[in-house]
Amino acid sequence: MIDELATHGYRLSPGTLYPMLHRMVDNGYLTVRSERDGRTVRKFYSATAKGREGLALAQERVQIFIRKEPGND
Template identity: 55%
Template sequence: MGDRDLFGGMIRLHVLHHAAEQPVYGGWIIEELRRHGYQISAGTLYPMLHGLERKGYLDVRREGDGKRARRFYAITPKGRDALAGAKEKVKELFGELFEGR
């Protein structure tokens, strides 16, 4: 299992977390993930974003024209529910990994 396989779910959680705070765009997400030590390309990120959109977790709106156009991603109610459920699972896993359960 490569790093992409292992960390893909965590990256999706980062995206949902930040999209819940405010609409985000791909370039910003890439930079934010780099701050956390993830090296992700646009070729990896955008299929993830499109997948989250297809599942109904993100809404997308386009701003600007031509090459300056940006797609902003905002969390949906379904995405908020998924994020809340994932947070519970992460807490449980964190306990097992670090609290010696």
């Protein structure tokens, strides 16, 4: 996930990303499931309905920063 975010210009360390993911799970925005692959445990995160609603709201609110008004070039 950190590598994928880096391709989009976000530079996060595990010490930043994982606490954020844990808070999002605790607050009901994500669910998490774990799968063991030998000695490695992988976690898979999915957005809940609440998480999708929160994303839609955030996308709506960020539009005020990226929306071009006529004559504001």
